[in-house]
Amino acid sequence: MSREDLANLIFPNITKTIADLEECYAPRNLKEGAMVTRYAPSPTGFMHIGNFLAVVIDYVMAKNSQGIFYLRNEDTDQAREVDGAIEYIRHVLENYHMEPDEYEYLDSQETKGNYGPYIQSERKEIYQTFIKHLLIEGKAYPCFLTQEEMDSIRKSQARDKRRIGIYGRFAKYRDLPVEEAIQKIQAGEKYTIRLKSSGDFNRKFKFNDLANGELEFPENDLDIPIMKSSNGLPTYHFAHLVDDHLMRTTHVVRGQEWISSIPIHYELFKTFGFKMPKYVHIPLILKKDGEKVRKISKRYDPEAKMSYYEEKGYPYQAVIEAIMTIANSNYEAWREGHPDADFTEFNFSPKKMSSSGALFDLDKLDNISKNYISHLTKEEVYEGVLAWSQTYDKEFYEILKKYPEYSMQIYNIEREQKKPRKDYVYYSEIKEKTWYMYDEYFKDSTYDFFEYPEEEVRFMLKTYYQEYYQESDSEEEWFNQIKKMCDQLGYASNMKEYKENPTKYKGSIVDVTNIIRIALTTLSMTPNLYDIMKILGPERVMNRFQKFL
RNA sequence: GACCCGUUGGUGAAGUGGUUUAACACGCCACCCUCUCAAGGUGGUAUUCGUGGGUUCGAAACCCAUACGGGUUACCA
Numbered sequence: 001m002s003r004e005d006l007a008n009l010i011f012p013n014i015t016k017t018i019a020d021l022e023e024c025y026a027p028r029n030l031k032e033g034a035m036v037t038r039y040a041p042s043p044t045g046f047m048h049i050g051n052f053l054a055v056v057i058d059y060v061m062a063k064n065s066q067g068i069f070y071l072r073n074e075d076t077d078q079a080r081e082v083d084g085a086i087e088y089i090r091h092v093l094e095n096y097h098m099e100p101d102e103y104e105y106l107d108s109q110e111t112k113g114n115y116g117p118y119i120q121s122e123r124k125e126i127y128q129t130f131i132k133h134l135l136i137e138g139k140a141y142p143c144f145l146t147q148e149e150m151d152s153i154r155k156s157q158a159r160d161k162r163r164i165g166i167y168g169r170f171a172k173y174r175d176l177p178v179e180e181a182i183q184k185i186q187a188g189e190k191y192t193i194r195l196k197s198s199g200d201f202n203r204k205f206k207f208n209d210l211a212n213g214e215l216e217f218p219e220n221d222l223d224i225p226i227m228k229s230s231n232g233l234p235t236y237h238f239a240h241l242v243d244d245h246l247m248r249t250t251h252v253v254r255g256q257e258w259i260s261s262i263p264i265h266y267e268l269f270k271t272f273g274f275k276m277p278k279y280v281h282i283p284l285i286l287k288k289d290g291e292k293v294r295k296i297s298k299r300y301d302p303e304a305k306m307s308y309y310e311e312k313g314y315p316y317q318a319v320i321e322a323i324m325t326i327a328n329s330n331y332e333a334w335r336e337g338h339p340d341a342d343f344t345e346f347n348f349s350p351k352k353m354s355s356s357g358a359l360f361d362l363d364k365l366d367n368i369s370k371n372y373i374s375h376l377t378k379e380e381v382y383e384g385v386l387a388w389s390q391t392y393d394k395e396f397y398e399i400l401k402k403y404p405e406y407s408m409q410i411y412n413i414e415r416e417q418k419k420p421r422k423d424y425v426y427y428s429e430i431k432e433k434t435w436y437m438y439d440e441y442f443k444d445s446t447y448d449f450f451e452y453p454e455e456e457v458r459f460m461l462k463t464y465y466q467e468y469y470q471e472s473d474s475e476e477e478w479f480n481q482i483k484k485m486c487d488q489l490g491y492a493s494n495m496k497e498y499k500e501n502p503t504k505y506k507g508s509i510v511d512v513t514n515i516i517r518i519a520l521t522t523l524s525m526t527p528n529l530y531d532i533m534k535i536l537g538p539e540r541v542m543n544r545f546q547k548f549l
Numbered sequence: 550g551a552c553c554c555g556u557u558g559g560u561g562a563a564g565u566g567g568u569u570u571a572a573c574a575c576g577c578c579a580c581c582c583u584c585u586c587a588a589g590g591u592g593g594u595a596u597u598c599g600u601g602g603g604u605u606c607g608a609a610a611c612c613c614a615u616a617c618g619g620g621u622u623a624c625c626a
């Protein structure tokens with residue numbers, strides 16, 4: 001009996017060869033230097049900000065070089081699969097306008113690209129073709145170690161302070177005669193297929209990572225599992241080898257946590273004589289928790305989930321800007337020089353990326369977002385809130401739909417000027433900042449005139465409304481009217497004079513405008529009062545004064 | 550325990566032997582402007598480069614130790 005018999009026993013249906021596959025997935029015909037990148041999530045949960053960093057980098061590198069960015073669904077761990085996860089990833093990719101050039105959704109009902117299937121569970125035969133080859137070559141073997149046996153190996157290794165894993169004399173089945181292996185399989189024993197490593201832990205090799213530079217590792221000598229017994233699917237490492245080779249990936253962008261797997265991947269690629277892709281190991285996104293710094297976690301940190309940004313209503317461009325600043329810190333300077341360019345025009349450099357973890361700074365995001373929104377047109381802001389409210393605030397959505405022009409006027413306050421007003425950080429706070437402009441919300445509000453005596457307030461408002469308010473006034477005229485009233489009622493119309501001699505007056509123009517402001521909005525802090533009154537219009541102004549009087 | 554990686558302010562960071570008593574941006578503080586708020590303007594804050602030793606005329610930058618932090622060590626990705 002030969003290794004071939006063993007291979008055929010395990011994979012009776014695999015008839016193709018690696019050469020067949022190579023032919024089927026020929027090297028891509030792209031221009032010199034074009035990068036092929038991919039986002040390869042496992043559908044085990046909601047998208048994390050760290051994954052998003054990777055996606056943005058993948059996308060930029062592909063676009064920078066006129067290459068390909070594709071999506072691959074890594075669903076080899078079916079036990080951990082979460083319903084809707086891949087749909088959510090698709091949703092995020094669409095929201096952020098980073099749609100992949102090649103993908104496969106809904107189990108190939110919707111697919112694009114010639115290097116698929118792009119769902120790993122549909123690629124079983126491809127993986128098995130490679131594994132069968134290894135079996136025949138004697139570079140892989142079935143391993144019959146049970147979970148209990150492995151646990152006890154691990155324990156004894158830990159006790160003896162040895163490296164943990166299946167290697168050397170711990171690899172009990174690596175030299176099992178073919179006959180015995182066949183017998184065990186025929187007897188129905190469970191097995192996993194392991195790589196028969198040829199590495200030597202005492203030998204080092206150098207490896208170049210695009211973000212971290214030259215690294216040195218000991219060779220891998222672990223007989224790592226390459227195919228699971230449970231479902232015949234490959235482990236991550238093996239799928240990475242097969243897929244990224246066959247899909248002709250040129251650049252792999254992934255988190256730092258993968259760095260320690262490099263020796264394994266290095267050996268795998270070497271075993272087949274395939275060229276390794278280039279790697280960009282990106283920083284982990286960390287979070288400050290009191291004095292400690294730790295990996296940001298979906299469980300404890302709401303901002304770790306991409307859904308957080310959507311719920312808050314950050315414009316997607318702002319989130320990308322913030323992420324790009326983490327990716328390359330010279331991005332901001334570039335942006336200053338190219339205010340209107342698409343972020344994909346920025347020339348991303350993996351070398352400039354920090355290799356240690358990065359803290360994601362929400363203050364910074366807020367600042368970026370605030371600036372971003374301040375440069376939008378009133379129409380764009382309106383569309384932004386409208387879209388956000390449609391899913392997150394139905395009531396507000398209806399109101400917005402009812403008053404498009406009016407709403408846009410509100411968003412236009414101090415907007416069309418060289419240095420626009422910056423008070424909206426995200427769409428969800430627009431309502432908090434403008435609700436009083438809408439009668440629907442205003443009608444239930446209550447007043448608080450603070451320390452001002454009620455009689456004085458009534459008198460002042462009456463006077464103002466009857467004698468000084470002119471709907472058609474320009475801003476200057478409007479302001480002069482208020483000043484006149486100040487003089488008449490014994491309030492200082494000039495702040496300098498008031499500060500020099502406060503006892504001479506009942507109060508100042510600040511008090512007067514404040515009272516008017518509160519009567520019209522119930523708030524003591526609003527944007528420019530003149531603009532507010534103009535937008536409210538004479539009817540609302542009258543109603544609001546009357547409501548109070 | 551083993552193997553890797555990292556360590557510049559409150560945050561992201563620039564920086565690869567001398568123009569650095571460390572750029573820029575965010576934050577924070579003060580003042581100015583001002584009908585409040587926001588914005589804007591001006592100024593300020595803070596790192597002496599984890600620590601110790603060495604190399605050098607000269608180090609944040611090079612070397613060696615050490616501490617600390619992080620990652621990996623699954624039939625999870």
